Amino acid sequence: MQQPIHQLKINTLLLLLIIALISSNSYAGRWLTTDWVVECIDPVNCEPANEVLASQLKKGSVWLKGLGFEGPASFSNLELGEPELTHWIANISDEKVSQLGVDFTGRYDTDEELIWLTSNHYFNVGASGSTHDDPYYKLDNLNTVVGVHELFHAVQNSSEYHLPFDEKHRWIREGTAVAVQLDYAIEVETDTDALYMRRDHTRPLDQPFELMDNYLTAGFWIFVGNHLGARPRTVYLHEMFQNELLDKDTGIAGVDDFLKPHGGMYKIFPLYMAKVPFENSFGEPSQWQLKLPPNQKEISKNFNGSVQQIAATASMLTVAHQSELPVEVRIEFVGNDSDLHLIVDKTLQLNQQQPQRNVFVQQVNENMESFEVVVAEVAKNVKLSKNRDFTMKVTLRELQPLPCGFKAEVGSGVPMAGYHEGPARMIGNLMVLSDPKTGWEAHVEIPAKTTGTFKTTFEAVAIKVDRPECPGGCVEYWESDDAQIQITAIDNDRKSGFVEGSFSGIASWKGGGSTGTATPFSVKVDKFRAVKYSVRDKGALQTCNNYWKNR
Incomplete structure (x- = not known):
């Protein structure tokens, strides 16, 4: 029986709609091209910035595609009415980018799915760093490859990934983009000396206080890559972005779930805190002092402190004695410390040889000696991490000669x-x-x-x-x-x-x-x-x- 004409029209429209959906979705997660055109909007004559940035975006696309990342959710020539996707499009507008603030050198507009760049950050604007191996470089130099940063935001916006573009996830979004910038600079643009600064880790990793701290979580993502043995260091992000828990709350549960085979945040975060430099990473350290009085064999003192969730706090401990016998220092928590982690002189005190973790014991080599003490907080179930007060007991005691x-x-x-x-x-x-x-x-x-x-x-x-x-x-x-x-x-x-x-x-x-x-x-x-x-x-x-x- 022949269908009515109006029913055929409806079926045809539905079929065309399905074809259109399949066609549009087929671009998501695919690198149908790695070519780019960068257009000058403001200033209208922005050469050679547009040519340099187009070349950088192309090299970045080839690099990311080779690492297995999803293709970008980005504006292309299809939006101009052309029948076949041949290149992605980015714009240069100094005015549009400057509206974000003086420190911004580019932006990715999620509504337009369009990358906006400036005309004056395609060259190296800062002094060169000493070595690419130093992870704490000057931020200005990183602006040299800002195009790759914005390109990675377009990649993050792929429908295959679970990374919302909201404020709660900014620490992941911006930190990983900076980390990818650094890897790109090392792997591809080897003469840029792209560098970045260190952040304050007294604030929660997933809740930075300062805007720039979102970007400076790059150090954490690079550390994770090194710990996992990833080469380049950020290639693991493709798999992490697919974790469905990543879009919950701040995304920390998704990060923890991804890292579970490697011990989770409970293991990884304290190791990271042991790696970062003591100076300028934990605000102003507290000053702890303890002296063993003459003719006294042992002395102990408690020091109180507090640490925020998934963060760390630092103290400089100075001990002194005048004993002719060797003296031992012991540092340990008082009370429950299951979600606290003791780091002394950049070494996490796991104490595998002892029944108790979080205990530091060492002979004092000089009459006066200082120790860098860091306390990190992260719970085995990362969602139970919270701000905590703690008491640290420090003991100095003379060591009696061994019987043999x-x-x-x-x-x-x-x-x-x-x-x-x-x-x-x-x-x-x-x-x-x-x-x-x-x-x-x-x-x-x-x-x-x-x-x-x-x-x-x-x-x-x-x-x-x-x-x-x-x-x-x-x-x-x-x-x-x-x-x-x-x-x-x-x-x-x-x-x-x-x-x-x-x-x-x-x-x-x-x-x-x-x-x-x-x-x-x-x-x-x-x-x-x-x-x-x-x-x-x-x-x-x-x-x-x-x-x-x-x-």
Whole structure:
């Protein structure tokens, strides 16, 4: 049965509408061209800025397309009535851009989907930086490649991405655009010396206080790229922009979700705070001071502070003492610190070797020493991050001499190379070093009261538990008959029965598990205090063993 004429017209219109929708959507997310035309609007004679910027936009498009980014949501020659897309269009208007403020050098209009640039920022307007490897460059130089910044905004506006163009997401939008600018400058425009400044991290990462801090979150995005091993550093943004949680609230949940396979913001943000320079990154640091009074073995003091959510605060801690004994400083939180992260001298205190995280312990090398202390805040569930008050306890205490012991560093090439520590004892001229935790044990012939370089024997026993051929644990012996040992040993306390000193040496080893060929290795014992074994007095040896057993 033939359809009525009016029904055919309706069907035809619907089909044309569907074709039109398919046609328009087919451009979204696709690089149908990488060519650009930049037109002079104000001033009408803007040459050669339009030619230079058109060339930059083309190079930027080729680069971004090659990295897998979606194509831009941008004004093209199709809007001029031409039948086929052959190039994108951008405009130069100094007046239109200046309406945004004196610091702006370009804009991307989301309503028009049109890039606007200026006629006087296509050249390098600042002094060159020292090196592209320095992430904290002067902002002026970055304006050299402002076209790529605005181009990336058009890319961010792709329908394939979840990045709203609202104020809440500006920290992501502008920060990633600056980061892409920097990568472009390094990868493509290698002579621009494009640089940027550092931001104040006492404010939340996703809620900058100053307008420019939105742009200066670039440092975070570059750090993430470096941490992920991305090359170039910002190529991962294509995947991150596809996270559906990114358009919620400030987008921080989407960033956290994207980073979950790498530990999330809970791991990444404190590592970033440990990386940024201490100076000018955390406002004016607080000044903490603690002195160990004469004739006092230990002193503690609490310091109070506060930190905003997904941010950090800094303090300069200065400690002093006049003790002739070595002194140790300990820095730790008082109370719940699960969402706080302690950073001392640019090192995040994870304390994998200890049952408690967020604890810094170190011997004070001078009578007065300063430490850069940073406290960062981010919760395991990033949405639960909040402003927090905290109390930091700092303790100074004298270190009493060890009853005995050693700390050794064994070079590679032998079983169980690495660091070892534990009790040390002398049996005649044979020193026995043993590490109760690793099972490593070494025997070395050391004539007491000897100082100098001489040949000796060196034998070690390494108990290995990770070899499949012996489920109960393997015992490997390795030894050398011609070890060259530099020794400083002093039998300084005959009554107590101790030998103190240090030694280092280079030797070769042979034995179980070796290839049969002598393999060079090195051993360094910074300081030992060995108990002289005595049948009549076993107390010193027992004290020594108990110390390391309970340590």
